[in-house]
Amino acid sequence: MVTSSSNPPGPPQRECFRKRPTLALAASFLLTLAGCGPTSQSQLPSMNPGTAAQAAVSFCDSSAANCTSGTSFAITSLRDLNVVVDWQNLQTGTHAQKISFILPGGELYQAFVKSFAVADGANGAVTTVEALPVAGTWITQRGLTGMWSVTLELDGQAIGTRTVQFTP
Amino acid sequence: MVSSMRVPGSLKRKLRAAGLLIAGLAVAARSTRANEMVVLQKTGANPQARAADSWIDQGSTGTNHGGSTTLQVTSSNGANQRALVEFDLSSISNSGIKLATLTLFMATAPSASRTYGAYRVTSRWIESGVTWASRLAGFAWGAAGGDVNGAATATTATGTTSNVSLNWTITADVQQWFGSASPIANYGTLIRDQTENSATVRTGIFSSMDNATQANRPSLTVNFVQNVQGVSSTAGNGQILLKWSYPAAIGTVLSATNGVLILREAGGALSSAIVPTDGTAYTRNAGCTNVIGAATIVFSSNSLPTTFNDSAAGDNADCPPANGTLYAYKVFAKDAANNYSASGASSQFVPLVAGTPNTTASGQLSVLWNVGTGSTTLAAPGIIPGTVAAIATSSNITYGVVPNSGNPVFTPVSTDAAITGRPPILPSASASIGANVIYTADANGFVYALNALTGDFLWSTNPTGLVANTFTAGPGVLVKGFASAAYTGTHDLVVLGTRNSGTTTGNRILGLDGNAGTMTWQLLGNSGGNPAMDIVVATPFVDYVNNAIWVTSNSAGGVAQPSLWKVNPNTGARLATANLGNISNAPYVSVAGETLFVGNDAGTLYAINTSNAATRASYAAGDTRVAGSAVVLNYSSPYTVVFSGATTVKAVIFNSTTNTFTTSGAGTWSIAMPGGCAPSEPLGYPGFAKIYVGCSDGTMYQIDIASGAIDKSKSLRPGSTLGDPTLDLTLSVLIVGSTSSRVYAISFPF
Numbered sequence: 001m002v003t004s005s006s007n008p009p010g011p012p013q014r015e016c017f018r019k020r021p022t023l024a025l026a027a028s029f030l031l032t033l034a035g036c037g038p039t040s041q042s043q044l045p046s047m048n049p050g051t052a053a054q055a056a057v058s059f060c061d062s063s064a065a066n067c068t069s070g071t072s073f074a075i076t077s078l079r080d081l082n083v084v085v086d087w088q089n090l091q092t093g094t095h096a097q098k099i100s101f102i103l104p105g106g107e108l109y110q111a112f113v114k115s116f117a118v119a120d121g122a123n124g125a126v127t128t129v130e131a132l133p134v135a136g137t138w139i140t141q142r143g144l145t146g147m148w149s150v151t152l153e154l155d156g157q158a159i160g161t162r163t164v165q166f167t168p
Numbered sequence: 169m170v171s172s173m174r175v176p177g178s179l180k181r182k183l184r185a186a187g188l189l190i191a192g193l194a195v196a197a198r199s200t201r202a203n204e205m206v207v208l209q210k211t212g213a214n215p216q217a218r219a220a221d222s223w224i225d226q227g228s229t230g231t232n233h234g235g236s237t238t239l240q241v242t243s244s245n246g247a248n249q250r251a252l253v254e255f256d257l258s259s260i261s262n263s264g265i266k267l268a269t270l271t272l273f274m275a276t277a278p279s280a281s282r283t284y285g286a287y288r289v290t291s292r293w294i295e296s297g298v299t300w301a302s303r304l305a306g307f308a309w310g311a312a313g314g315d316v317n318g319a320a321t322a323t324t325a326t327g328t329t330s331n332v333s334l335n336w337t338i339t340a341d342v343q344q345w346f347g348s349a350s351p352i353a354n355y356g357t358l359i360r361d362q363t364e365n366s367a368t369v370r371t372g373i374f375s376s377m378d379n380a381t382q383a384n385r386p387s388l389t390v391n392f393v394q395n396v397q398g399v400s401s402t403a404g405n406g407q408i409l410l411k412w413s414y415p416a417a418i419g420t421v422l423s424a425t426n427g428v429l430i431l432r433e434a435g436g437a438l439s440s441a442i443v444p445t446d447g448t449a450y451t452r453n454a455g456c457t458n459v460i461g462a463a464t465i466v467f468s469s470n471s472l473p474t475t476f477n478d479s480a481a482g483d484n485a486d487c488p489p490a491n492g493t494l495y496a497y498k499v500f501a502k503d504a505a506n507n508y509s510a511s512g513a514s515s516q517f518v519p520l521v522a523g524t525p526n527t528t529a530s531g532q533l534s535v536l537w538n539v540g541t542g543s544t545t546l547a548a549p550g551i552i553p554g555t556v557a558a559i560a561t562s563s564n565i566t567y568g569v570v571p572n573s574g575n576p577v578f579t580p581v582s583t584d585a586a587i588t589g590r591p592p593i594l595p596s597a598s599a600s601i602g603a604n605v606i607y608t609a610d611a612n613g614f615v616y617a618l619n620a621l622t623g624d625f626l627w628s629t630n631p632t633g634l635v636a637n638t639f640t641a642g643p644g645v646l647v648k649g650f651a652s653a654a655y656t657g658t659h660d661l662v663v664l665g666t667r668n669s670g671t672t673t674g675n676r677i678l679g680l681d682g683n684a685g686t687m688t689w690q691l692l693g694n695s696g697g698n699p700a701m702d703i704v705v706a707t708p709f710v711d712y713v714n715n716a717i718w719v720t721s722n723s724a725g726g727v728a729q730p731s732l733w734k735v736n737p738n739t740g741a742r743l744a745t746a747n748l749g750n751i752s753n754a755p756y757v758s759v760a761g762e763t764l765f766v767g768n769d770a771g772t773l774y775a776i777n778t779s780n781a782a783t784r785a786s787y788a789a790g791d792t793r794v795a796g797s798a799v800v801l802n803y804s805s806p807y808t809v810v811f812s813g814a815t816t817v818k819a820v821i822f823n824s825t826t827n828t829f830t831t832s833g834a835g836t837w838s839i840a841m842p843g844g845c846a847p848s849e850p851l852g853y854p855g856f857a858k859i860y861v862g863c864s865d866g867t868m869y870q871i872d873i874a875s876g877a878i879d880k881s882k883s884l885r886p887g888s889t890l891g892d893p894t895l896d897l898t899l900s901v902l903i904v905g906s907t908s909s910r911v912y913a914i915s916f917p918f
Binding site for chain 1 (some may be wrong): 290291309310311312313314315316317318350352474484508542543544546562563586588611638668669670672703705706724750752753771792793796814846848864887888889891907908909
């Protein structure tokens with residue numbers, strides 16, 4: 001059994017707290033697709049124009065040296081597809097990132113949810129890496145090639161979509 | 169975000185004493201629209217087997233409070249505390265959620281009113297292991313203090329009065345657990361102060377599920393509309409007949425089910441985003457121009473019919489179905505206030521059936537049922553014939569359904585990560601664990617034994633302690649009761665291989681005790697004299713004849729290291745290996761036991777001597793790859809072996825006396841799949857005259873073994889890729905998943 005002495009006696013003390021903004025709703029997101037061929041950007045509505053969260057997304061072969069980014073990968077030689085998201089200007093606190101991999105026909109293959117924390121002093125910068133298994137999976141077994149879409153969400157808010165090519 | 173309300177604890181206790189649950193009354197008072205209501209609360213009568221709660225402490229990041237009788241929420245600079253609570257939703261499966269209210273009894277209020285937020289948790293945690301730092305022992309949160317969706321689902325002010333109940337409306341979260349278009353695993357709710365790091369310590373203390381006063385334990389009040397059940401479709405000439413039944417009430421009835429609404433869409437899709445609006449009455453009109461999205465309203469009733477004959481001569485003179493067209497139907501139950509059995513904006517779990525009318529029986533299609541899985545599902549479901557089909561998904565959710573109706577056997581189970589392999593199931597009569605059991609393994613390296621009738625965890629473990637040691641394939645299970653005396657293990661043995669993509673040499677094969685999940689042995693690549701082992705991505709094969717386990721692996725893209733492993737099930741010792749190039753398919757040993765068949769990723773089929781893993785013969789099939797396990801259709805040599813490639817299905821004959829493949833002439837064939845579609849692993853058994861293949865054109869094909877001709881086909885979902893099928897021979901049902909986030913069942917043979 002655990003109890004808490006939450007209210008120590010004595011005079012009232014001054015409240016000191018860190019302000020916690022309402023995350024996605026209080027931010028605007030700028031998706032920058034860096035290192036992945038032509039750069040595209042999508043600006044989402046902002047409730048706080050002074051805060052512009054940015055996401056730079058790149059793809060790479062997990063087994064390649066330096067994880068060199070690309071936009072097209074042969075599934076016969078691709079072990080995992082790494083999706084690297086460089087977040088900037090995020091609000092301090094815990095965030096949930098969702099990356100969805102959409103088949104060329106528009107059907108959902110798989111989605112990954114990852115939570116991460118943005119610490120004070122990090123300037124809102126966090127890099128996440130999500131790996132889509134490819135070698136030996138249904139992608140290679142059933143030849144699920146073509147132009148896939150990868151959608152990015154943060155805290156339930158759509159950030160943007162990027163495409164990646166899987167070739168036989 | 170939804171603000172919620174407080175209920176005085178004194179009133180709550182008085183009403184409880186009168187046999188009434190305050191949470192339920194509160195909800196009923198403000199919502200008479202839902203059909204039924206239940207209050208989920210851990211009691212002697214409702215043990216809430218899958219429920220859990222705890223609190224976590226930033227000031228003591230490694231301390232677990234799972235056994236505490238309280239839940240604490242604190243704002244204190246660098247020493248915040250948060251509460252976690254998760255409910256067992258088993259009793260309300262197969263429902264459209266209308267309202268969900270989380271209630272915590274606050275025994276001690278903070279000294280100043282605070283605002284507490286309820287957040288949807290996004291990672292699995294375990295009551296006995298969760299701490300501020302870790303979600304379960306040895307596995308850190310992604311973000312210390314709990315992985316949550318970024319924004320609170322609901323907030324409520326605490327006030328400063330003790331012994332009151334606080335409520336949070338978390339309807340949106342429960343709806344996502346219960347059938348959003350992309351279902352989310354139920355990992356519960358985290359409660360935290362919205363303004364943490366207070367200089368003055370502010371703590372609210374709540375009763376936990378372990379509190380001696382049952383009435384004060386956390387509760388979740390859910391209002392819902394149950395779906396109809398047992399929906400089936402039978403196609404005929406110019407008609408599709410739908411049948412269904414109504415489930416018994418499982419909660420307090422607020423507004424009885426009084427009818428149904430049926431939507432129809434040509435093409436078989438009927439997106440889960442197409443839902444009726446609560447409070448709105450719908451009817452079919454002349455010409456059937458009344459629609460919801462792309463779906464036509466073909467039937468509505470304010471009585472309780474159990475059939476709908478969609479035909480001109482039946483119940484739909486306005487817009488009967490056309491022969492040769494595939495239609496999908498959804499049957500929504502509704503209450504008197506026209507609340508429908510959808511969950512918010514999604515009808516993912518609303519029964520959906522499909523059918524194609526035609527003038528001939530061969531042109532007709534009757535889909536018995538399909539269920540939404542929230543992601544691509546291509547692994548064959550596991551099955552106990554006549555009892556349950558287990559569908560594991562990449563949505564971190566495992567479903568159990570009745571094979572011939574699709575009705576839930578248990579409420580979906582939330583696992584740690586995606587499951588992409590077939591989950592084997594054993595009936596209690598065979599399983600050493602003494603229960604109907606599903607063994608399954610996920611992409612975070614966890615292995616589970618689930619009760620196949622309740623979905624309860626019998627055990628779960630991460631045998632290597634690493635999330636990098638993922639499992640892509642389902643386990644193989646050596647059943648003690650089927651094994652010879654050569655197997656000396658006490659219980660069934662669960663065998664898996666890791667897919668650690670970070671190494672081409674250090675993967676491993678694991679043998680777990682089927683009763684406890686403890687590791688019996690492991691064979692580690694590049695260690696203890698073993699050669700290097702690349703990723704294992706196929707289910708191990710249990711060879712009862714030779715008392716061996718056969719495991720395939722990749723081989724770093726070449727033939728310099730093994731890709732076929734023969735393992736002693738008693739010790740895990742390596743008995744033999746073969747270097748056959750990358751293999752992503754499970755092997756198959758002939759009934760007689762002398763020959764193993766396996767295809768590699770380069771399209772070569774091998775016949776292997778099971779005594780020493782030496783190659784008896786090989787056949788380069790010339791079709792890019794071998795897709796899935798081969799099917800062997802005879803009990804003894806010569807064997808007819810059927811296997812799939814990238815776009816073909818082939819039958820060859822292997823003679824184990826002469827060690828030769830016959831690839832042309834009588835008894836052999838090769839068929840190109842229509843339109844160059846990519847076939848699944850073939851499904852067939854010795855003695856069958858047909859085999860079944862799902863293809864990437866959304867069609868199930870029946871192939872005559874003697875001639876190699878496709879003699880029947882059923883288009884289930886044009887444009888989608890179908891997975892590996894499975895058969896329930898007791899109920900004559902074929903079940904197959906797809907990339908359309910749905911699993912389909914049709915009658916077999918068709």
